[in-house]
Amino acid sequence: MTNQTDTAVRESRFSLEAASNYAVIVAFIAVVIFFTFAAPGFMSGENIFNLISNKVVLLAIVALGMTIVIGAGGIDLSVGVSIDLSSMIFIMMIAAGYMGAFAVMGGLGAAFCVGLLNAFLINKLKINPFLATLGVLFIGKSIQQLSTQGGVPIYLTRAEYAAPFDAIARTSLLGIPTPIIILVVCIIGVYLALHRSVFGRYVAALGAQADVARYSGIRVPFHMSIVFISCAVLSGITGILLSSTVRSYVPLAGDAFLLDAIGATFIGTAISAERRPSVLGTLIGVALLAVMRNGLLLIGWNFFWQQVGIGVLVFLVLGLSFGLRKRAE
Amino acid sequence: MTAAAIEMRSINKIFGPVKALDDADLVVEAGTIHGLVGQNGAGKSTIIKILAGIYRRTSGNVSVFGKPLDQITPASIEAEGVHFIHQDRLLVPTATVAEAIFLRNEPRVGPFINYREMNRRASELLKLYFELDLDPRTLISELSTAQQKIVQITRALAHDAKVMVLDEPTAALVSREVESLFSVLRRLKTDGLAIVFISHYMSEILEICDVVTVLRNGTDVGVVDPSEVGIQKIVEMMTNRDTSEMYPRREVEIGAPVMSVRNLTVDGAFEDVSFDIRSGEILGLTGLLGSGDKEVLNTLFGQIKPDAGEIILHDKQQKFGSPVDAVNAGVAKIPEDRRAHGVATGLSVGENMSLASLGQLSTRGFVDRKKEAEVVDGLIRDLGIKTPDRHTLVKNLSGGNQQKVVVGKWLGCNSEISLLDEPTVAVDVGAKVEIYNLMNRLASEGKGLVFVSSDLEEVTEMCDRVLVIYRGKIIGEYKRGEIDADRLLAAASGAVAETERKRA
Numbered sequence: 001m002t003n004q005t006d007t008a009v010r011e012s013r014f015s016l017e018a019a020s021n022y023a024v025i026v027a028f029i030a031v032v033i034f035f036t037f038a039a040p041g042f043m044s045g046e047n048i049f050n051l052i053s054n055k056v057v058l059l060a061i062v063a064l065g066m067t068i069v070i071g072a073g074g075i076d077l078s079v080g081v082s083i084d085l086s087s088m089i090f091i092m093m094i095a096a097g098y099m100g101a102f103a104v105m106g107g108l109g110a111a112f113c114v115g116l117l118n119a120f121l122i123n124k125l126k127i128n129p130f131l132a133t134l135g136v137l138f139i140g141k142s143i144q145q146l147s148t149q150g151g152v153p154i155y156l157t158r159a160e161y162a163a164p165f166d167a168i169a170r171t172s173l174l175g176i177p178t179p180i181i182i183l184v185v186c187i188i189g190v191y192l193a194l195h196r197s198v199f200g201r202y203v204a205a206l207g208a209q210a211d212v213a214r215y216s217g218i219r220v221p222f223h224m225s226i227v228f229i230s231c232a233v234l235s236g237i238t239g240i241l242l243s244s245t246v247r248s249y250v251p252l253a254g255d256a257f258l259l260d261a262i263g264a265t266f267i268g269t270a271i272s273a274e275r276r277p278s279v280l281g282t283l284i285g286v287a288l289l290a291v292m293r294n295g296l297l298l299i300g301w302n303f304f305w306q307q308v309g310i311g312v313l314v315f316l317v318l319g320l321s322f323g324l325r326k327r328a329e
Numbered sequence: 330m331t332a333a334a335i336e337m338r339s340i341n342k343i344f345g346p347v348k349a350l351d352d353a354d355l356v357v358e359a360g361t362i363h364g365l366v367g368q369n370g371a372g373k374s375t376i377i378k379i380l381a382g383i384y385r386r387t388s389g390n391v392s393v394f395g396k397p398l399d400q401i402t403p404a405s406i407e408a409e410g411v412h413f414i415h416q417d418r419l420l421v422p423t424a425t426v427a428e429a430i431f432l433r434n435e436p437r438v439g440p441f442i443n444y445r446e447m448n449r450r451a452s453e454l455l456k457l458y459f460e461l462d463l464d465p466r467t468l469i470s471e472l473s474t475a476q477q478k479i480v481q482i483t484r485a486l487a488h489d490a491k492v493m494v495l496d497e498p499t500a501a502l503v504s505r506e507v508e509s510l511f512s513v514l515r516r517l518k519t520d521g522l523a524i525v526f527i528s529h530y531m532s533e534i535l536e537i538c539d540v541v542t543v544l545r546n547g548t549d550v551g552v553v554d555p556s557e558v559g560i561q562k563i564v565e566m567m568t569n570r571d572t573s574e575m576y577p578r579r580e581v582e583i584g585a586p587v588m589s590v591r592n593l594t595v596d597g598a599f600e601d602v603s604f605d606i607r608s609g610e611i612l613g614l615t616g617l618l619g620s621g622d623k624e625v626l627n628t629l630f631g632q633i634k635p636d637a638g639e640i641i642l643h644d645k646q647q648k649f650g651s652p653v654d655a656v657n658a659g660v661a662k663i664p665e666d667r668r669a670h671g672v673a674t675g676l677s678v679g680e681n682m683s684l685a686s687l688g689q690l691s692t693r694g695f696v697d698r699k700k701e702a703e704v705v706d707g708l709i710r711d712l713g714i715k716t717p718d719r720h721t722l723v724k725n726l727s728g729g730n731q732q733k734v735v736v737g738k739w740l741g742c743n744s745e746i747s748l749l750d751e752p753t754v755a756v757d758v759g760a761k762v763e764i765y766n767l768m769n770r771l772a773s774e775g776k777g778l779v780f781v782s783s784d785l786e787e788v789t790e791m792c793d794r795v796l797v798i799y800r801g802k803i804i805g806e807y808k809r810g811e812i813d814a815d816r817l818l819a820a821a822s823g824a825v826a827e828t829e830r831k832r833a
């Protein structure tokens with residue numbers, strides 16, 4: 001008799017716990033269904049395609065970098081700087097007549113340097129990641145303003161410049177647009193690194209308890225450097241994709257990605273039982289944010305009301321997920 | 330008849346797939362010291378945390394001094410005069426000793442804390458109960474585990490308790506501190522307090538408890554008087570089997586030195602320490618709290634940089650700048666502070682156990698998950714770690730089982746030298762034997778082990794050689810056969826040094 005009630009209790013608790021993990025996915029599906037009916041044109045092939053190749057790809061790559069950093073227990077407020085400096089160097093090199101491939105390397109090199117600077121501040125000067133990357137954010141903004149006379153965009157319109165941009169943003173392989181291929185490569189790379197490799201285990205240990213990692217013989221500074229440099233370089237890739245799409249460099253354009261990348265990562269933690277950042281979770285977070293923005297825009301909400309809508313959604317999803325979990329315990 | 334101080338009846342507690350308590354009863358009378366024993370994961374801490382309002386019971390009744398309590402919160406239970414020293418609730422690391430002792434009970438002048446008064450009373454209490462000279466302004470994070478326990482106990486004493494519940498308070502305390510704790514508890518008992526005492530040391534249970542409740546798999550299987558039934562019987566009730574072979578023997582040829590320590594000095598901690606660790610040897614290192622034994626171990630692991638002297642390993646002088654260097658040179662250490670350095674409680678059992686040996690469990694940087702699963706599952710089986718599976722988060726394991734995860738993590742990576750700082754703390758009788766077996770296995774593979782423990786009996790039984798440290802100096806060396814607990818204690822407390830000084 002007692003045994004029966006026990007199993008009943010056990011099962012209901014189990015499903016509550018499971019439900020808490022699926023809250024984000026359920027929310028995503030609900031949002032998609034809602035906009036399919038509420039926003040004419042949302043489900044059109046063209047809209048979906050634009051959404052993915054413009055919005056999702058750019059944000060997802062930055063968010064993957066942020067996932068590594070947050071997974072290691074840090075935060076990177078300077079992703080915008082990596083995006084912008086990469087984009088700026090890329091455009092300037094194209095304008096100076098360099099080959100596209102070199103310009104790409106130059107851009108990524110600039111992002112790499114941002115990551116290296118973060119790593120130096122965090123490992124050598126022992127500044128905590130929040131403050132270190134905040135400092136780099138300020139410095140990066142000034143550098144851009146100083147080198148563009150206070151923030152004047154660099155537009156490249158002449159025909160001879162078009163080739164490298166088109167190669168990155170407008171070509172396709174087997175019918176799949178290049179940016180999407182780049183995203184898929186990034187996803188696979190970060191997935192293997194975080195969820196299959198020794199490095200990923202070290203990242204998880206750093207995120208859970210850095211002291212335990214140190215006492216286990218893990219080279220904490222070295223791995224922290226890899227973490228911040230990976231994030232910066234991934235952001236750099238977004239920078240190059242961004243400027244090849246719009247054929248220009250707009251100072252401080254990268255700032256817009258910071259909060260969305262952090263948001264997507266944290267929304268993503270809700271899908272794992274351990275509440276840890278994961279590649280899959282982050283991608284769902286990115287998709288949720290992108291669909292919300294796009295859908296709200298289509299039903300005629302302006303940017304400011306979009307922010308309100310997204311804020312409320314985040315409260316709902318995370319509140320539901322964490323609340324259910326609490327109940328399960 | 331007056332109502333019992335604590336009466337818990339038919340308590341059930343379910344955590345997801347785990348049934349931690351299954352119709353457990355615990356009834357404690359005022360004016361008694363009530364032992365609570367059981368193997369790791371038996372449910373001891375869980376029943377205590379239910380009483381403390383940290384966990385909510387799935388079903389069952391609780392009353393304190395005859396008053397039924399429905400919803401318990403940590404504050405409401407303290408208001409009933411019930412105080413706790415939990416196994417794994419730490420003090421705030423950034424608080425001072427005095428702040429920790431008087432938390433929520435600070436002496437005040439108007440709205441302000443009277444720091445002078447608070448510091449004075451804190452050092453008074455520490456002196457009075459434990460004869461401990463500790464600056465009340467020291468930060469908790471700077472204290473050893475043992476000192477932190479003492480501060481926690483002092484806090485409960487400062488709060489005028491009617492019932493005091495102590496979850497493994499003596500783990501990591503040396504015998505002198507245990508003695509002073511026991512005399513305090515006896516005094517409180519004659520004052521009419523009810524005391525619940527959890528320990529894995531059966532000798533302590535026998536010495537101090539009037540009644541014992543034995544838990545097995547979440548059920549109380551007996552309430553007995555320990556002096557009547559004896560230790561053997563209690564252990565049998567706990568394990569449902571017979572554990573007579575407590576300290577397994579090994580026959581190992583002791584070989585050449587693996588690590589040599591020469592004139593090692595850390596200013597203010599120890600000086601001029603020299604010894605060899607030979608292959609196949611278990612070397613004991615013992616001393617009173619603050620004698621420098623732990624610091625020697627920490628230095629061998631690169632946590633402290635020596636001011637003078639050398640460490641020679643693999644015929645090479647080693648400069649350990651950090652634990653990373655030590656691990657890479659083949660040194661493993663089971664740290665004393667499990668929570669801060671041993672396990673990451675937010676990671677799973679498997680992730681923790683493989684963390685220090687991923688190098689051996691991977692190919693080209695990728696984790697070989699099949700091999701990892703094999704090794705981890707093997708260790709879980711060998712050590713009898715009570716967990717649903719290797720994916721369970723360590724924070725959901727009982728204290729003793731978390732300790733077994735640390736032991737498994739380090740003994741699984743086959744290092745040349747293993748430094749063991751209180752490896753069997755909080756571990757039950759059966760699992761202790763398994764840890765001893767693992768130590769013996771490493772020794773028989775020709776590794777060297779250094780063993781520090783506040784349990785002199787296990788030092789006596791397990792070590793081939795014991796070095797005694799007194800005030801930062803090695804003052805005695807005993808070989809197997811000459812080692813006995815009284816002798817070690819006498820040496821460690823300086824009696825030998827004193828007689829020698831007199832002779833000189």
Ligand SMILES: Nc1ncnc2c1ncn2[C@@H]1O[C@H](COP(=O)(O)OP(=O)(O)OP(=O)(O)O)[C@@H](O)[C@H]1O
Nearest residue numbers: 344349369370371372373374375725726727728729
């Ligand atoms: N928060 C939790 N979530 C899930 N399971 C838990 C949780 N806390 C305890 N358990 C499980 O409940 C059981 C009883 O644990 P408890 O901590 O009470 O053991 P214990 O008798 O105190 O053991 P020890 O001697 O090792 O401290 C264990 O199997 C443990 O894994």
Ligand SMILES: [Mg+2]
Nearest residue numbers: 374416727728
């Ligand atoms: Mg316990």
